Amino acid sequence: xxxxxxxxxxxxxxxxxxxxxxxxxxxxxxxxxxxxxxxxxxxxxxxxxxxxxxxxxxxxxxxxxxxxxxxxxxxxxxxxxxxxxxxxxxxxxxxxxxxxxxxxxxxxxxxxxxxxxxxxxxxxxxxxxxxxxxxxxxxxxxxxxxxxxxxxxxxxxxxxxxxxxxxxxxxxxxxxxxxxxxxxxxxxxxxxxxxxxxxxxxxxxxxxxxxxxxxxxxxxxxxxxxxxxxxxxxxxxxxxxxxxxxxxxxxxxxxxxxxxxxxxxxxx
Numbered sequence: 522x523x524x525x526x527x528x529x530x531x532x533x534x535x536x537x538x539x540x541x542x543x544x545x546x547x548x549x550x551x552x553x554x555x556x557x558x559x560x561x562x563x564x565x566x567x568x569x570x571x572x573x574x575x576x577x578x579x580x581x582x583x584x585x586x587x588x589x590x591x592x593x594x595x596x597x598x599x600x601x602x603x604x605x606x607x608x609x610x611x612x613x614x615x616x617x618x619x620x621x622x623x624x625x626x627x628x629x630x631x632x633x634x635x636x637x638x639x640x641x642x643x644x645x646x647x648x649x650x651x652x653x654x655x656x657x658x659x660x661x662x663x664x665x666x667x668x669x670x671x672x673x674x675x676x677x678x679x680x681x682x683x684x685x686x687x688x689x690x691x692x693x694x695x696x697x698x699x700x701x702x703x704x705x706x707x708x709x710x711x712x713x714x715x716x717x718x719x720x721x722x723x724x725x726x727x728x729x730x731x732x733x734x735x736x737x738x739x740x741x742x743x744x745x746x747x748x749x750x751x752x753x754x755x756x757x758x759x760x761x762x763x764x765x766x767x768x769x770x771x772x773x774x775x776x777x778x779x780x781x782x783x784x785x786x787x788x789x
Contacts, residue, residue: 554569555567555568555569556568556569556570556571557570557571557572557573559572559579561579561582561583562597562601563586563597563598563601563602563660563663564582564586564601564602564603564604564656565601565602565603565604566578566579566582566604566606567603567604567605567606568605568606568608569606569607569608569612570606570608570644575644577649578606578648578652581649581652581653582604582652582656584684585652585653585656585657585660585680586656586660588680588684589657589660589661589680590660592737593661593676593751594748594751595660595661595663595664595665596664596755598659598660598663598664599663600663602638602639602640602656602659602660602663603638603639603640604639604640604642604652604656605639605640605641605642606642606643606644606648607641607642607643607644608643608644609643609644610643610645612643613641613642613643614626616641617630617641628642628643628645628647628651629641629642629643629648629651629652629654629655630642630655631655631656631658631659631662633658633659633662638658638659638662638663639659640652640655640656640659642655649683650681650682651681653680653681653682653683654677654678654680654681655677657676657677657680657681658673658677661673661676661677664755665751665754665755666754666755666757667754667757668754669713669763670715670716670717670718670721671709671712671713671715671721671725671729671732672729672733672763674718674721674725674726674729675712675726675729675730675731675732675733676733678693678726678729678730678733679730679733679734679737688734688738691730691734693726693727693730693731694782694785696724696727697727697728697731697782698782701779701782701783706775706776706778706779707727707728707731707732707778708764708775709732709763709764709767709774709775710762710764712725712728712729712732713762713763713764731778731782732778735777735778735781735782736763738781738785739777739778739781740771740777740781742770742771743767743770743771743774743777746763746766746767746770747763749766750763750766
């Protein structure tokens with residue numbers, strides 16, 4: 522998990538195993554010396570270090586919830602999202618090995634327990650990115666039923682970037698542009714077939730991010746379909762795949778995707 526995606530497999534994962542969730546959610550993590558606790562609805566953040574020394578964490582969490590909620594019209598979580606921040610990698614790894622033995626090591630982790638969950642991370646140079654990514658997962662799972670893997674990861678990729686880099690200067694943009702120059706348009710229908718995180722490599726994360734970017738910033742009919750799709754998921758209704766919905770409304774949606782990113786690359 523120490524490497525970034527462009528250098529290897531995805532760095533972060535979330536877990537939905539019922540056994541793991543019950544073990545982790547039954548009580549606050551033991552063995553950690555929580556020196557500080559801050560309530561930032563919908564979050565409770567506990568840390569092994571004084572949060573006042575890392576004031577940016579509270580600012581990031583508050584900003585992220587505002588951004589995700591405003592962009593996707595999410596409902597506030599019914600349960601608190603618990604965030605546990607370890608002081609260093611040693612105590613973090615020791616905790617994971619004790620509570621989740623056999624789970625591959627990740628630099629940060631979201632554990633899904635349905636309508637709530639916990640995020641685990643430790644203080645390091647990438648903590649801001651880790652928090653934005655994993656907390657986005659937590660917010661999505663607190664409001665949406667049966668969120669497809671590609672959309673779950675694509676949205677987490679989108680929101681993990683800082684606000685200034687989220688739309689204009691994201692690290693995935695060059696890869697999208699290069700593929701389009703070669704006439705390669707990522708197929709949304711192919712992303713929708715992905716069922717397990719092991720099927721998602723750097724290319725899949727990049728393409729999922731690309732479709733999310735297009736859905737959020739592209740033509741209004743595309744954005745409207747995303748809103749309707751999320752409404753279906755929120756209500757627990759069976760929703761046709763988003764690719765089919767888009768093709769029905771815009772038969773040339775993949776050409777629109779390509780045009781959108783070509784024009785986006787020409788912006789100052």
